[in-house]
Amino acid sequence: MKGNIHPEYHTIKVVMTDGTTFETRSTWGKAGDTLHLDIDSKSHPAWTGGDQKLVDRGGRVSNFNRKFGFLNKSDKGESPKEKGKKG
Numbered sequence: 622m623k624g625n626i627h628p629e630y631h632t633i634k635v636v637m638t639d640g641t642t643f644e645t646r647s648t649w650g651k652a653g654d655t656l657h658l659d660i661d662s663k664s665h666p667a668w669t670g671g672d673q674k675l676v677d678r679g680g681r682v683s684n685f686n687r688k689f690g691f692l693n694k695s696d697k698g699e700s701p702k703e704k705g706k707k708g
Contacts, residue, residue: 638664 631652
């Protein structure tokens with residue numbers, strides 16, 4: 622096994638978006654450095670359930686629907702949900 626290939630692992634201080642701090646071990650920066658987070662689990666909508674809305678102006682969702690939208694249609698042009706309701 623090769624020697625001296627692993628990065629230095631040291632203690633740093635992390636400052637969350639709300640100002641709380643904690644110490645952890647990391648390979649980021651130098652020993653004793655402070656990492657200020659721009660986004661964390663207390664502020665990001667993925668964890669907070671924020672009111673983020675999907676705004677797609679001809680982007681990925683529209684491209685997907687244009688390419689694969691036919692998969693939601695049955696042979697009579699009905700979606701699988703509509704077909705199940707008639708039964």
